[in-house]
Amino acid sequence: MKTIPGIGEFFARLVDAEIDDIARFRSPKKLAAYAGLVPSTYSSGGKTYHGKIIKQGNKWLRWAFVEAVAPAVASDPQLRSQYEHLKFRGANKARVAIARKLLTIAFQVLRDQRPYEWRGANGRESVSVLTLR
Template sequence: RLLNAELALFEAVQERIAESDSLVRNLAAGDPRVRWVRTIPGFGRFFAVLVVHEIGTIRRFSTPEKLSAYAGLVPSVHASGGKVFHGRLTKQGNKWLRWAVVEAVRPAVTTDPDLRRYYERLRQRKGPNPAKVATARRLLLLAHRVLSQERPYRKPESVTMRPRPRTALMNPLPGIQSLACGLKEAPRIEG
């Protein structure tokens, strides 16, 4: 008797899963935005439908940073004495969007070598969780671009990561070329 009840429950759950899967398939097939998001590494049918429907219309977010804030993928900020400190995630925002994008990181880093390098570089410096969140923000940036431009994701043909200019090496006083520290001729700094 108990076994029959458990079997009936199992069959009801299986039936509900099939209905939900059919609904997700229909949503994915009928919406071009879902097709565009699915072209981003890491987003399958389910996550693409979830992301598109949680974002709604992309025009609500003028920048990817605003979309990241909506998803709660930005650090908390605390300022004291003129110093700004960045802390943990705010956890404010749309928890379903945040969950979907963070979960999409693993398949994204296993399929896309550029995202894998990005994730690994951050993981070595900051640890696995900050690397996962930063990569999730990168995926959300790609989703914003795809939805704003209304076209599928196209991987750049050549991605060159240029280092940021090192401000410490720049001459802070452009009028002064050197402090004569025993040098016969001061090196000329072009600014």
């Protein structure tokens, strides 16, 4: 868990305690809804509107991943480029989007029981955080 950019010792323990068993969640979307990192929706007249993130959900998990965005963006060039691309919509929207991406990465890391691996721009070069090649 600590191999994910932005997740240190404290956040790894907090996420581990709050998620408990990852098998409870069938998909990253279910975990994002549990954490409260999904937009609210309002439908009327055949149109659906998306609003701010929902207030329900695990506030500690949501807080941990939103706070992990700054160090993650500073250390991972791929996340930094995605953040910069999304920032024109608003800095807070970009932070929430990257927080949800980090949550999806955490879901895959916990489900597969493997460390996070950074993929290069061409998709072929990969650097494992634990063992540098």
